[in-house]
Every structure is written in structure tokens, then in C-alpha cells.
Amino acid sequence: MQARHFNQEHYFKEQYITAKNYVLPFTQSHITIDENTVMAEIGCGLGGNMLPFLEMRCKVWGIDMNPQAMEMAKEFYEKTPDMKPTLIVSDIYDVNLSDLPQFDLIVMRDVLEHIHDQEKFIAHLEKFIKPDGIVFIAFPPFSMPFGGHQQMCVGKIMSKLPYYHLLPKAIYAGLLKLFGETDRRIKGLLEIKETRLHLWKFHKIIKKSNFKIVKELLYLINPNYEVKFGLKPRKLPRFMNIPFLREFFITTDYILLSKKMSGRDIVKK
Numbered sequence: 001m002q003a004r005h006f007n008q009e010h011y012f013k014e015q016y017i018t019a020k021n022y023v024l025p026f027t028q029s030h031i032t033i034d035e036n037t038v039m040a041e042i043g044c045g046l047g048g049n050m051l052p053f054l055e056m057r058c059k060v061w062g063i064d065m066n067p068q069a070m071e072m073a074k075e076f077y078e079k080t081p082d083m084k085p086t087l088i089v090s091d092i093y094d095v096n097l098s099d100l101p102q103f104d105l106i107v108m109r110d111v112l113e114h115i116h117d118q119e120k121f122i123a124h125l126e127k128f129i130k131p132d133g134i135v136f137i138a139f140p141p142f143s144m145p146f147g148g149h150q151q152m153c154v155g156k157i158m159s160k161l162p163y164y165h166l167l168p169k170a171i172y173a174g175l176l177k178l179f180g181e182t183d184r185r186i187k188g189l190l191e192i193k194e195t196r197l198h199l200w201k202f203h204k205i206i207k208k209s210n211f212k213i214v215k216e217l218l219y220l221i222n223p224n225y226e227v228k229f230g231l232k233p234r235k236l237p238r239f240m241n242i243p244f245l246r247e248f249f250i251t252t253d254y255i256l257l258s259k260k261m262s263g264r265d266i267v268k269k
Contacts, residue, residue, distance in 0.1 A: 008046060012076050014227050015048025015109075022223040022233070022254075023109060023136060024052045030215055030256050031105060031134045033058060040103045040128065042092055043111030047073035047085065053107075054083035061086045061103075063095060093124065102130045109138045110252075113147075113197040119205045126210050126259065135211065135257040140222070142196035143247040148172075149192050155179045163248075169193060199247055206257065215256040222251040 027033060035057035041050050044062035046069055054060050062085045064070050070089045077084045088095065106129055115121050129135060140147050148165025150158060158164075158179045165172060169190065176186045199218075206213060218236040225231040240249055 008072055009076070012046045012048040012072075014224065015046065016051045017227045018224045019049040019107075019109070020052035020055075021226075023049065023107065023138070024056070026215075026217070026254050027105060027107075027134065027136050027256065033105070035059075037104045038101050039105040039107065040100075041085075041107045041109075042125075042128075043108055043114070044073065044085075044087075045069045047076060047087075049107060049109055050085050051080070051083070053105075054080070054085060058105075059101075061088065061100065063088045063090060063092060065089065065091045092121070097127055100128065102133070103128055104130055104133050106133070106135045108136065110140070112137055112202075113139045113142065114192065114195055116195055118195070118197060118202075119208065122205055122209045122211065129259065131259060131261060133258070134214070137255045137257065138252050139197055139202070140252050141199045141247050141250050142192075143198060144249065144251050147196070148189060150189060152189070153179075153181055153185065155181060165189070165193060199250060199253060200243065202253070202255075210260055211257040212260045213255055214258050215254075217254040218246065218250050219252045219254070220249060225251070 024033065031037075033053065033056050037053070037056070037058040039053050039058045040061040040063060041047075042063050044050060044064045045066065047062055050060050050062055062070070062073065067089050070087055073087060106125065112118060112121070125135065142148070143166060145162030150161065150165050153159040153176070158176060158181065164175065167175070172193065173186055173190060176189060181189075203213075218241065219233060220236045220240070221231050221234040223233040226233055236246060236250055240246055
């Protein structure tokens with residue numbers, strides 16, 4: 001585990017920088033972002049991803065089921081009194097839709113891979129978005145080097161070792177235990193293994209849903225690595241964009257979804 005995982009303010013700033021430099025421009029390529037935009041982040045956590053949209057004077061809502069993270073988000077936004085989101089602590093399935101507006105934009109960054117029954121969730125998501133609205137999703141495919149989120153391990157070896165999350169469950173759990181990870185952390189990492197989201201699985205879910213992909217960008221080097229490690233983002237080269245094999249190299253996938261009935265054109269990347 002890196003020091004940044006303990007410094008919540010630093011983590012908030014990381015979210016903000018990446019969202020401002022990459023997530024916001026990516027969404028602006030397909031939708032106007034201004035004071036008329038009604039936006040929500042589902043799984044907002046500390047809330048750093050919302051700040052660039054607040055700076056654009058959007059009406060912003062943050063929804064997360066973690067009360068501790070949301071309390072920290074409230075504290076961070078006390079420092080920006082003229083730019084505050086509406087924060088809701090709730091499981092997304094328990095939110096009263098009559099209490100929410102219909103959204104022009106929904107943002108989910110590094111959240112979908114944590115959700116059980118992603119097909120059910122995507123179907124539920126349709127209820128929150130306007131007919132011509134857009135959903136931004138970013139997630140790391142499970143088979144990529146750290147798709148098991150093992151960078152969260154406390155041990156120096158296990159936090160830096162790639163791909164071993166692909167081992168059978170019993171062996172994976174045994175290694176984590178052997179190298180001193182707590183039962184609680186092991187449980188969390190095994191849950192990621194249970195909810196694992198591959199790129200091919202995501203595309204299959206979308207094809208069966210009432211959404212369509214209007215824009216997609218596969219990254220060999222995640223834009224977030226710029227602020228984390230000083231690495232310049234890099235798109236996946238064409239010669240590596242081979243079904244199945246690419247799953248092991250894509251560090252994140254940026255996607256825009258619209259409802260199939262919206263008539264938005266597909267943008268190929």
C-alpha cells in the first residue's frame with residue numbers, strides 16, 4: 001500500500017487532477033458541460049472527481065454508500081463553500097428516484113468493477129439518466145497487471161507484484177495470508193475477484209442493455225498514472241488491440257454510453 005492511500009486529502013487532489021485533465025475533456029467531446037448540466041457521480045467516495053464539474057458550474061450530486069468517505073467529502077467541500085455538491089449516503093438501489101432529478105451526465109470512475117451483478121446495475125442505471133443523457137464509465141479490466149487491486153496490500157512484495165490475482169482463489173488467498181495481509185483485507189481483495197469485470201464481459205452486458213457505446217478509449221498507461229507516478233498517458237497501440245490478449249495490458253477503459261433510443265452517433269477510437 002502506498003502512502004497516498006493513507007492521505008485522504010492527497011487522494012482527493014489526485015482524483016481532481018485526473019478528472020479535470022482527462023475525464024472532463026472526454027465527456028465534453030460529446031456533451032456540453034455548463035451551468036445547465038445536471039450531473040451525478042455514483043460511488044463518489046471522497047468526491048474529488050466532482051470538483052471539476054462544480055468549477056464548470058454544473059449542478060452536482062454525489063451518491064455513495066460509505067458514510068465515512070462521504071463525511072470526509074463534506075469536510076473537503078467545506079473549503080469550497082461556493083461549490084458544493086448534494087451528497088447522498090445510500091446504496092444506489094435504495095435511492096428514492098422521486099428525490100432526484102434526471103441527469104444529463106452520470107460519472108462512474110473505478111467503481112463498476114466493485115459491483116456485484118453488473119448487468120442488473122447497468123439496467124438500473126437507465127432510470128437515472130435523461131433520454132439524451134450520457135454515462136461516463138472508467139474501469140480497469142480484471143486481467144490487467146493490478147486488476148485485483150492488490151496494490152492495496154500492506155506488504156511491500158504483494159502490493160507490487162502483478163498478475164498473481166489471476167491465480168485460483170485458494171492459492172491467491174493463501175499467498176495473501178502467508179505474506180501477512182489481514183483477514184479483512186483478504187476478504188476485500190477476494191470480493192474484487194468475485195466481481196471481476198473483463199472488457200469482453202462489459203461489452204456483452206452493454207449489448208444486452210438499453211445503452212450503446214458512443215465513445216471508447218483504451219489506455220495502455222492510465223491517465224491517473226500521470227499524477228501518481230509521473231507517467232504520460234498512452235493509448236493502447238493498435239497492434240496490441242487483439243481480443244482476449246488486450247485484457248492483460250489495458251490499464252483502464254474510458255467509455256461514454258447513451259441510451260439506444262437517443263440517436264447519438266457512435267464514435268470509433
